[in-house]
Ligand SMILES: CCCCCC(=O)SCCNC(=O)CCNC(=O)[C@H](O)C(C)(C)COP(=O)(O)O
Ligand SMILES: Nc1ncnc2c1ncn2[C@@H]1O[C@H](COP(=O)(O)O)[C@@H](OP(=O)(O)O)[C@H]1O
């Protein structure tokens with residue numbers, strides 16, 4: 001079914017936001033970040049949300065039986081919901097081999113995100129038939145909470161199955177059958193979709209082989225009402241941390257945590273929501289909404305390099321997703337360009353020393369909403385004691 005396409009791999013990642021015990025925090029929840037191993041071929045030593053490449057097992061028709069054996073009625077309604085929820089970005093809507101099209105890709109990428117999360121940090125988001133009240137996505141008006149559910153398979157089995165699933169993704173199906181449970185796909189909100197830019201892919205491998213290091217990644221969000229036990233795998237991931245979004249951004253700006261632009265962009269979106277309950281309400285409004293693909297386009301100008309995102313005045317009409325053309329060159333200085341093209345959805349990667357007075361908060365300039373009506377990142381971090389953006 002080609003999870004490794006010609007130009008990129010398909011992947012899923014899970015942002016977990018859990019209710020914090022620390023009432024002194026400005027934000028009432030903490031986000032899980034995993035630091036990647038320094039040996040990783042892609043984004044070594046960077047902190048990311050748990051996730052990874054989709055496997056054929058995530059799309060297996062066997063999941064039909066696993067879900068219907070738990071509750072056939074709920075599965076039928078869930079299947080119907082995802083089959084008519086709207087087209088979604090290409091990784092969801094593209095044609096797949098018949099064998100891998102039996103379950104909706106909206107379900108398969110959720111399974112992928114939940115499986116990768118279990119492998120990388122031991123959080124198992126599953127529901128069993130005893131959890132009779134599954135919040136139905138299709139019945140939003142009846143739902144007031146959409147928090148995830150942690151499965152319990154007993155401490156002695158836990159690490160054995162974690163290891164088995166890590167080695168072979170088909171074992172996740174076996175594990176669900178054995179314990180009479182299903183991945184808690186209902187608690188995952190489709191949050192965003194990022195396609196790795198071409199230049200990043202080339203740089204991360206040093207050769208054109210780098211095309212293998214591009215990812216079309218579905219980002220999901222899951223809310224939890226308490227911070228669960230979690231331990232990094234000590235292979236692919238070497239450190240695990242829970243932090244409120246403001247502290248994560250602060251740590252990034254202080255170079256204590258290394259984040260890539262998509263993760264910064266997403267964390268800055270969370271700065272809009274102080275309370276986890278506001279986040280929950282926002283998720284409920286998005287049950288029938290789809291995200292649009294974010295494909296960053298790097299641009300070079302007279303005194304700097306910046307990345308353009310959809311909705312920006314300078315974002316190309318026909319972005320070069322396969323990297324056939326060279327980099328986008330725009331004449332003028334950063335300051336001139338920001339003023340001449342005032343609808344911003346851009347991230348300044350580099351500016352010349354002469355422009356040191358040119359202060360950005362998190363280097364984002366964003367004042368436009370995108371086609372998917374998502375919230376935009378908060379870029380003014382003066383409330384965190386960071387200098388206010390001016391240009
Ligand atoms: C000049 C432009 C610079 C732009 C810098 C970036 O945007 S780096 C982009 C890399 N990030 C992504 O592609 C976001 C999604 N990717 C991920 O979260 C992870 O890479 C992954 C797909 C979950 C990793 O998969 P693994 O199989 O390696 O775990
Ligand atoms: N001990 C380790 N250190 C660094 N990377 C590791 C690792 N064990 C596995 N990996 C890498 O993690 C990736 C699998 O991640 P995931 O399961 O999240 O998709 C694989 O990378 P490649 O996809 O580059 O081969 C694999 O090589």
Ligand SMILES: [Mg+2]
Pocket residue numbers: 050051052053116120236
């Ligand atoms: Mg991974």
